[in-house]
Amino acid sequence: MTATDTAPMIVPSFDSPRSEGRKLAIICSKGNLDMAYPGLILANAALGEDVETHMFFTFWGFDIITKATMADLKFSFVGNTAMHPPGHSGMGVHHMLGALPGATTMATKMMKKQIADLDVPDVPEFLELLSGSGAHLWACRMSADMNHLTEDDLYEGVEGIISASDFIELTEGAQLLFI
Amino acid sequence: MTTTTIAGRQVDVNDEGFLVEPGQWTEDLAAELATLIGLELTDAHWKLIRFLRDDYVTQGETATLRRVSTRTGTPVKELFALFPGKPAKKMAYVSGLPKPKGCV
Numbered sequence: 001m002t003a004t005d006t007a008p009m010i011v012p013s014f015d016s017p018r019s020e021g022r023k024l025a026i027i028c029s030k031g032n033l034d035m036a037y038p039g040l041i042l043a044n045a046a047l048g049e050d051v052e053t054h055m056f057f058t059f060w061g062f063d064i065i066t067k068a069t070m071a072d073l074k075f076s077f078v079g080n081t082a083m084h085p086p087g088h089s090g091m092g093v094h095h096m097l098g099a100l101p102g103a104t105t106m107a108t109k110m111m112k113k114q115i116a117d118l119d120v121p122d123v124p125e126f127l128e129l130l131s132g133s134g135a136h137l138w139a140c141r142m143s144a145d146m147n148h149l150t151e152d153d154l155y156e157g158v159e160g161i162i163s164a165s166d167f168i169e170l171t172e173g174a175q176l177l178f179i
Numbered sequence: 180m181t182t183t184t185i186a187g188r189q190v191d192v193n194d195e196g197f198l199v200e201p202g203q204w205t206e207d208l209a210a211e212l213a214t215l216i217g218l219e220l221t222d223a224h225w226k227l228i229r230f231l232r233d234d235y236v237t238q239g240e241t242a243t244l245r246r247v248s249t250r251t252g253t254p255v256k257e258l259f260a261l262f263p264g265k266p267a268k269k270m271a272y273v274s275g276l277p278k279p280k281g282c283v
Contacts, residue, residue, distance in 0.1 A: 007181045010196035050264040120283045132255030
């Protein structure tokens with residue numbers, strides 16, 4: 001193909017057999033803004049690495065794929081003793097200040113801005129990105145029943161409302177993340 | 180870093196085979212790099228490669244998959260169809276750029 005009078009050619013192993021058959025299951029059980037993103041970002045990273053990725057949205061994580069709530073997830077720092085303003089000035093923010101009226105709204109706004117500044121999409125657009133990348137999105141049956149929600153209430157890319165056993169069955173052999 | 184010969188030209192590559200010097204890249208080389216990873220470049224591929232090259236000049240880093248998608252108006256699904264498996268890395272490789280660093 002080409003002359004090799006220098007070092008032999010190195011071709012990246014994009015389709016190495018090692019990644020074949022690798023599967024990742026991510027269980028999203030929290031509906032706070034800051035707990036939604038880790039799952040979304042890791043799923044996106046896995047899909048970009050050609051890893052078959054299944055996400056299961058359960059309990060509060062159901063809000064991530066519910067049309068009525070997905071664009072409006074919130075961040076509260078109550079109970080988060082690690083809370084500090086963006087950057088590390090050494091200044092902390094007492095977590096109980098987060099209980100003051102308006103604190104959650106303000107903290108959410110700030111976090112959304114930080115995320116947008118990095119050109120990272122909001123939750124609905126992120127779901128589209130994942131769907132387009134081939135993610136399998138599953139809704140938890142029990143969560144749907146508890147909230148009296150049906151597939152019509154969910155983001156279109158959700159493949160179905162399934163039971164916990166169904167999810168365990170279809171992610172056989174997968175690496176698993178519980179968030 | 181290793182010096183190797185691709186398409187009759189000496190180029191510097193890293194241990195994965197990615198070009199180290201984006202300046203050593205040419206469109207002829209892109210076609211050869213694509214062949215090496217089993218791709219045949221069409222106009223649709225070229226549109227994306229040219230975007231990646233231009234964007235790298237202005238941004239100083241390789242565009243992520245999402246950036247390529249939003250800035251070129253190409254659905255992510257199509258990017259996966261054009262550069263199957265690991266589109267962001269494959270696009271970077273063919274464009275003679277480092278792997279994207281951004282998470283999303």
